[in-house]
Amino acid sequence: MDPKLGRMASSLLALLLLLEGGMFSSSPPAGLLEKLFQYIDLQQDAFVQTLKDWVAIESDSVQPTPRFRRELCRMMAVAADKLRRLGASVDSVDTGSQQLPDGQSLPIPPIILAELGNGPKKPTVCFYGHLDVQPAARGDGWLTEPYVLTEVDGKLYGRGATDNKGPVLAWINAVSTFQALEQDLPVNIKFILEGMEEAGSVALEELVQKEKDRFFSGVDYIVISDNLWVSRRKPAVTYGTRGNSYFTVEVKCRDQDFHSGTFGGILNEPMADLVALLGSLVDSSGHILIPGIYDHVASLTEEEKNIYKSIDLDLEEYRNSSQVKKFLFDTKEEVLMHLWRYPSLSIHGIEGAFDEPGAKTVIPGRVVGKFSIRLVPHMNASVVEKQVKHHLEDVFSKRNSSNQMAVSMVLGLPPWIANINDSQYLAAKRAIRTVFGTDPDMIRDGSTIPIARIFQEIIGKSVMMLPLGAVDDGEHSQNEKINRWNYIEGSKLFAAFFLELAKLHE
Numbered sequence: 001m002d003p004k005l006g007r008m009a010s011s012l013l014a015l016l017l018l019l020e021g022g023m024f025s026s027s028p029p030a031g032l033l034e035k036l037f038q039y040i041d042l043q044q045d046a047f048v049q050t051l052k053d054w055v056a057i058e059s060d061s062v063q064p065t066p067r068f069r070r071e072l073c074r075m076m077a078v079a080a081d082k083l084r085r086l087g088a089s090v091d092s093v094d095t096g097s098q099q100l101p102d103g104q105s106l107p108i109p110p111i112i113l114a115e116l117g118n119g120p121k122k123p124t125v126c127f128y129g130h131l132d133v134q135p136a137a138r139g140d141g142w143l144t145e146p147y148v149l150t151e152v153d154g155k156l157y158g159r160g161a162t163d164n165k166g167p168v169l170a171w172i173n174a175v176s177t178f179q180a181l182e183q184d185l186p187v188n189i190k191f192i193l194e195g196m197e198e199a200g201s202v203a204l205e206e207l208v209q210k211e212k213d214r215f216f217s218g219v220d221y222i223v224i225s226d227n228l229w230v231s232r233r234k235p236a237v238t239y240g241t242r243g244n245s246y247f248t249v250e251v252k253c254r255d256q257d258f259h260s261g262t263f264g265g266i267l268n269e270p271m272a273d274l275v276a277l278l279g280s281l282v283d284s285s286g287h288i289l290i291p292g293i294y295d296h297v298a299s300l301t302e303e304e305k306n307i308y309k310s311i312d313l314d315l316e317e318y319r320n321s322s323q324v325k326k327f328l329f330d331t332k333e334e335v336l337m338h339l340w341r342y343p344s345l346s347i348h349g350i351e352g353a354f355d356e357p358g359a360k361t362v363i364p365g366r367v368v369g370k371f372s373i374r375l376v377p378h379m380n381a382s383v384v385e386k387q388v389k390h391h392l393e394d395v396f397s398k399r400n401s402s403n404q405m406a407v408s409m410v411l412g413l414p415p416w417i418a419n420i421n422d423s424q425y426l427a428a429k430r431a432i433r434t435v436f437g438t439d440p441d442m443i444r445d446g447s448t449i450p451i452a453r454i455f456q457e458i459i460g461k462s463v464m465m466l467p468l469g470a471v472d473d474g475e476h477s478q479n480e481k482i483n484r485w486n487y488i489e490g491s492k493l494f495a496a497f498f499l500e501l502a503k504l505h506e
Contacts, residue, residue, distance in 0.1 A: 039177050080092050108202055124218050128192050141479075155482075162473040162486075163480065219459060224466070225465070238466075258362070260363050277396060281371060350368065351369075388409070389407045416449070418456070424501055431494075434500075
């Protein structure tokens, strides 16, 4: 017999045995979790094939071209059809078009709102995911075709595999497993799936606000699975992210550049002023020099200290994989705290400066420096804006420069933090223990993920980030992947989470 046919026959026999084992009874039988997990194991090749089909759709939202927008709309249609086949009621919300600076208008892909189940005694959990991806091309350094899911040593390589098509499908896999075994879903489920996350979630916040008292009215919990573990093998639950205040500081003498042989030595050069301003922001130890910037940072508690101690992070491996000679801090706890719970200031670049190869002897007439501050609880973006402006104005005035300076905050996104004692966090911990045999790392994310804060502020319900991907998945980079193990065990995790959440909600 053909080996593939043999595997199919074995899988079919095992499935029939599962169905015989009480799957048609109205009350949940003993060993339900085991049967759910067995089914997911048996179906894993089919689940991987679906991921391959989804990865093949080039749903790039970053490059604003008609072809990619058509692909995005096709991706959303495929997902909507998948949810309808699960029995969900699906609304593909038209969010209009996007006007680009060059004058062209492109359609915004629809946002999917879907509902499955309305049991009055069941908790309702809403899952957020996105189906758009970052740009990818084989010539950028990919070892495989980015839109052809390719398995190598248990790793599934492809753009969107971990960010975010794999986790979205893992949630769907969990739902479909209950249905395949004719088991009642223990929770009511809602989906909100978008196609513009990588381009700033265009139109999403407005839709959430609009649907606050309709689609989201009965939601008890919100789950996002759009980040990674800090380990290759130990799962994590994310309960906070940093915010971001992004600044520009412009120094201008005139619109035209100068010849350094003609003007060098007789005027205040904008670049010299700007370098002095940027150099006044942060010292060599990473400490921010802006007066008052740490005044509103939340105090470190003993409970929080203990969380950092238990996190699985090999600092030496992390340093080596980052290709960094030395971090600013020597212990795991210090590194994690300065990534997650303390603010940081980063200088990003200078606009208007000469940065091409060669030796051009120009004095820029106008330069713009760009930097950002990652915000943490309980920092306020408007307060930070005032502190930054006052500091730079003070430094600039002491230089007695004849140039003009202007400081602008172009982005002010607050941090997000959740209560880790909420029911869904306890349910997630129990489910992780069941599937992976260990307690999760309780982590924050040093980056900014606005959607968590948007949901928490507008809907006012518990928000949790439950990642599936390993630390080395390479989201946004070349050779993005999700491990088959993470994808399949992640599907089991979501199934176990449904049961644990229903138990706690009772």
